Amino acid sequence: MPRQKIGCAPTAETEMATGQASGGSPEPLLSLTGISKQFPGVRALDSVDFDLFPGEVHALVGENGAGKSTLINIISGLLHPTAGKICLAGHEVAFASSMQAQKAGISTITQEFNLVPQLTVAENIFLGREPTRRIGLLDWREIKRRASEILRELGLNVPLGQRVSYLSVGDRQLVEIAKALSLQFRIITMDEPTAALNATEVARLFAIIEKLKQRRVAVLYVSHRLGEIFRIADRVTVLRDGKRVDTRPVEGLTENDVVTMMLGRALKKEALIYQASPAAGEVALSIKSLSVPGFLSDISFDLRVGEVMGCAGLVGSGRYELTRTLFGLLRASGGTVEINGQILRVATPGDAIRRGIYMLPEERKVEGILPDLTVRENLLISAKRLFHRLSELLIDAKEEQNQYERMRKSLDIRASSSSQRITKLSGGNQQKVMLGRALTSESRILLLNEPTRGVDVGTRVEIHAAIRKLAEQGCAVIVSSTDIPELVSVSDRCLVLSRGRMNGLLDRIQINEDNITALAIGQQITADNQ
């Protein structure tokens, strides 16, 4: 044992960081030294050092493919490093499975929750470790008492008997955190925890992270949203191409510094600046008093050729349902949708695509990727012209490859080959494939839901540029997003929904974060805000 102790002793550098970050405790709770991970053909991590002190929030950032997920998977026991050493509280460890990592006190909260949707909140929190009475029956009183105690501490106001499937994404995440707390974890890693949350839920999550810090829990925080890192993190580690660029205290850093470290160069300025599109053309889609029972009532607006219309709204505002209705996934009870002056009736997405409407789904994993198909097949699943000249039945392999190559170049999709499985691509590249799918459907009306969810800064800018270019080329685009800065940067006009109604349709000059947020929470904007 003593030898291990020596091997895991903190270096001078980390000791300095300790003083700044956690004020006192000299020893890192978790320290990784020289971690490398080799996959066939790819070196995902190249001798990375990383440490985590009790009571600190340590952010991990990097572009897609930089190695963040690999590092998290190694810490949570899902992957084994090819080289390097992991020390937990001064002792060298090697996790054979995620179960072992959990037993050692490491909890991982990812975008895919480990909750059973059919069970209640309380049942989920104690799943697998239910307090029982002497003869083996569930001790419901104890379950309720302990669960409500944890929930109270988290400020989560849901009935304990509520089924998890009825909860919002934000609430589910808190249940997941409650579960981690009930297990007395010492380290909680959070992978893109705010990706699906609205502003209120994000604020609540951050308050909880503060509480976790007070309880000396170490938080490893991964996010593409740099603003968040400056709000809650103590230190930040930047990865690029599998290597650690640097670990620095957040204090004294600027967002630009971090972006420069991530990209290895400064971000091009002009990419972020909105360029006014030429005057929008004729009406592409005219929506008149559209209603969907329980979700939307009396929605009316015209979408014009060449414009990007943002669509904002909190969970439950009907934002999610609006694009789904236009795409034939939900049935409207009243109102009309006109396309080129004709009334549009769509019963299925197939109908919508035939009429030139395509929707990018909000959740890539749920409604987007076809996991068993290749990148090429995924890209071209909705393509219009793919057929062999001789027959409508056979796919023309050459035409297919040509279309794939064209899309790959114009969207800069990074895949090792067209017949690679889509699941092997990074999130950002998968999202580009989804966007390519919308383009190859040759639709002129694009409904893009969360176009940059789970995508790194660089790709985000590329996707935004692609959306602007589509509008210039004559598409009519709706961008529906929870990411308000995104709406501000791409929209010509912005529709804001609140409780199923249109609470505003902002013009370009009125679009800013404050106005969108105000309208989304149901307020009216005042004259001086405009």
Added chain:
Amino acid sequence: MSNFRRLPSVRTIFELSHATRLVQVAESLGVFVLLVIVVVGASILAPGFFTYTNLTNTLITASITAVTGLGMTFAIAMGGFDLSVGSIQVLTAIVAAGLLSIVDPALAILGALLTGLAIGLWNGILISKLRLPAFVVTFGMMSVVRGIALLVTQGQSVMITNHIEFGLLNNGKIFGLPVPFLIMIAVFILLSLLLKHTPFGRHTCAIGGNRSAAVASGINIDRVTISVFGLVGVTAAISGVMLASQLMIVDATLGVGFELQAITVSVLGGTSLSGGHGNLVGTVFAALLLATIASALNILKVIPFYQYLALGVLLIFALAIDTARRAFIAKSLLSRA
């Protein structure tokens, strides 16, 4: 310059063959290796196995199972399966046998195939339009169709006597290869084309892999579902015709447990019950494996009841392998995200 960059590097080709091809090859290779071992084992242990007559018979039995197994692979790739194939096989065999006494063999065969198609399409319509699980619909239809077969024959056997041409479907040989084997190869080639080179095949796998995403991609789920079950019905009918020509006397009690065989060869061949992809080569090898085992057990005078036992064990074995394989792939895929 740009042309040069477009060329795939040696490493990409290696990765491609490494990642996708190798996995696919390994999947069908697994059952192929097993087949070779069993054939060699049977040749040594069961005298009389490695004779021309017995090999021909084994090939014929394997071909009958393989044809339906190939259709079943589509249903499984789509995330479902069809339990009514045994009943369809027997009903279509009876239809063929009955029609042979009235019309030309060609018309009789056509009649049988149309019967299979009709039942298959009906399965598909019930599944897609009434939104019922494939399990429930095909389980029910398994009983309904067998009931029809019993009613039509009044429980009697139907003899095929006056048609030598029809018997050629079973006994005939081209280049020394039995006709049933050639029929199976033809079905195999056609279905491979359908699975890999048509939108229909791709949509089948898309539905099995992620149904919601398939809907959102504009795929007409109902149409694909109905077509797939229609296809399974036709392949079961082809097996029915082949069975009739093999036995030349049919009754409504044939084909019991045939659905289990068809599902087993498909899964054993590497098609995962979770859907998303189909391995047709593997299905053919697995059908050969199953027929070889049955033939060897026959020669060794093992009571035929043990064959049921062997079949069940093989199915569970195949499922266990499949689960382990998926767990392995899932783990190795967790790499990058």
